[in-house]
Amino acid sequence: MSCKELVELVTDYLEGSLSWRQRRRFEKHLSLCHGCVAYVEQFRLTLRTLGRLGEEDVSPAARAELLAAFRDWKRA
Amino acid sequence: MDLHPPSDPLAEGREEELVAALKAGDEAAFAALVDRYQASLVRLARMYVRDRTTAEEVAQETWLAVLNGIDRFEGRSSLKTWLFRILVNRAKTRGQREARSVPFSSIGDGDEPAVDPERFQGEGEPHPGGWRQPPARWDGDPEERLLAGETRALILDTIEQLPPNQRAVITLRDIEGLSSEEARNVLDVSETNQRVLLHRARSKVRRALEAYLGEAK
Numbered sequence A: 001m002s003c004k005e006l007v008e009l010v011t012d013y014l015e016g017s018l019s020w021r022q023r024r025r026f027e028k029h030l031s032l033c034h035g036c037v038a039y040v041e042q043f044r045l046t047l048r049t050l051g052r053l054g055e056e057d058v059s060p061a062a063r064a065e066l067l068a069a070f071r072d073w074k075r076a
Numbered sequence B: 001m002d003l004h005p006p007s008d009p010l011a012e013g014r015e016e017e018l019v020a021a022l023k024a025g026d027e028a029a030f031a032a033l034v035d036r037y038q039a040s041l042v043r044l045a046r047m048y049v050r051d052r053t054t055a056e057e058v059a060q061e062t063w064l065a066v067l068n069g070i071d072r073f074e075g076r077s078s079l080k081t082w083l084f085r086i087l088v089n090r091a092k093t094r095g096q097r098e099a100r101s102v103p104f105s106s107i108g109d110g111d112e113p114a115v116d117p118e119r120f121q122g123e124g125e126p127h128p129g130g131w132r133q134p135p136a137r138w139d140g141d142p143e144e145r146l147l148a149g150e151t152r153a154l155i156l157d158t159i160e161q162l163p164p165n166q167r168a169v170i171t172l173r174d175i176e177g178l179s180s181e182e183a184r185n186v187l188d189v190s191e192t193n194q195r196v197l198l199h200r201a202r203s204k205v206r207r208a209l210e211a212y213l214g215e216a217k
Helices: A010-014 A020-032 A034-053 A060-075 B015-023 B027-045 B052-072 B079-098 B142-147 B149-160 B164-175 B180-187 B191-216
Strands: none
Touching (some): A010 A020, A034 B149, B027 B052, B027 B079, B027 B164, B052 B079, B149 B191, B164 B191
16 A cells, blocks of 8 residues: 555545455554654544534524524414 | 533433423523534534525524424434434525535535645656655644634635535534434435545645645744
């Protein structure tokens, strides 16, 4: 497996969807290649950062409006 | 600090109770749902409609649809999947009227390498397919750097420019944290297709970050 091939398989690797053989080849390549280790680490950091982008609060105005709509719904 | 104390109605396994509370008109249950999902709904709606105000309207319509439909909710999918699915369908309809939305899988699905092919050695070089110049480690405290305002804006901007199908998948999977099965239920995209779209989208975000962090040094 070349570096160029490996970079196309990172999501499949992380999702656990590589075949057993491919997984072995992927991991063997990583054990020998610093460049690809750095690449996979960048990829993981990207995912961790994406996962934290979602931390966001509801605006108080929108929240109040939704709760008012809830009370209307309840009365109906 | 326990983020899910026992009284948290959204803690895992308590969905049935939450649905029952909603059916009974329990405002605290509704408020908990709003706090948990409103920001996600607005963000998802933004994938299909032009501006934030419209996205907020679509989110509000979704909540009303949820309340009006809660008696028919049978729990075959999770409440979250159901909620997101209603939102996506409404936002799509709205987006089509605005002509922002592009039919699923119509663009950007050609062959797109994860990394610029120029970064790899070609035939006739010592290691064909090997890095010419390997990626550098993102040093310092990369996570902190990555979450700084400017980087955050860069990531959101990169996602905004993705083809709609890639944007939808990366938003659901990586920002909202849905499983591939949940995302399949929301978007009707097979898991295989999803992985392809996800890989392209993630690769582009990584690329944008690499370029940015490389420059910033």
